[in-house]
Amino acid sequence: MVTDRIDRTDYRIIKELQENGRLSVVDLSKRVNLTKTPCAERIKRLEKSGVISGYFTQLNPQVVDAGHIVMVQVQLSGTTARDLEEFNDAVRRIPEIQSCLMVAGGFDYLLKVRTRDIASYRELLGNAISKLPSVLQTHTYVVMEVVKDDVTLHLPPNQS
Template sequence: MDRTDYRILREIQANSRISMVELSRRVNLTKTPCAERVKRLEKSGVIKGYFAALEPEAVSAGHVVMVQVQLSRTTAAELEEFNAAVQRVPEIQSCMMMAGGFDYLLKIRTRDIAAYRELLGTAISQLPHVMQTHTYVVMEVVKDEVTLSLPALPGKRMK
């Protein structure tokens, strides 16, 4: 990837609905080469998709908890089974395997604490191989970005 690719990525992250004409203008390319670069970035998996950023409160998902999960065992098969099951719980917004005193950290969004309590009993505690969970209620979301901070200078070249 070169500087132009990074400029394209910055613009698309800021506004995924930008027209190709406007994107081309902002990165100082003509429309066809700009469109070819975007297609290459999509095909190579650098651009994974496009989405709308929603206001959580407006869609009844304003309550956030972080949940530490400790599994009873962590063999490859059990980790795969847990990972697959997490994918099927839509309220789990992110799931990260951790090094340290617990195995996973989940970010969960629900309508309110009662909805989370129900989810904890019906889905989270029922995930495969869960031995213990610790829930931390988020009192205020100060920063919750989905965009990536891109380096000023590109690293290695993309094939």
């Protein structure tokens, strides 16, 4: 298991990088009390092992016309392996679907969808989401306010 090889210093590195992925190796090494070369080697090892799976820039959704959020419950007409695979593949091709979670309960999937406005969402619902493979029905919930939407992972305090 990958986490067996992660020590306190690794946790400090990933904690710092979660807070600011643009830190230079020099600045990061100072924050975690390492010299530049060992810090860079640890980052490469964390990337190669899959602990760090990528870096991204967090955008302001309002500024880039993606401030409207809806959560969509999706119930499928069938849940065979092929049904699920076809649905999953199709969802991955719709960029407005920011998150797709298979859930247990009264429906099969929960989608987080970002669009410019309700009219844009209505168009996406009619032209794409409702036409996804095996979709039986959907229920849409408009998000009125984002209280918390964190993309970082909580790291156990005893590790960092």
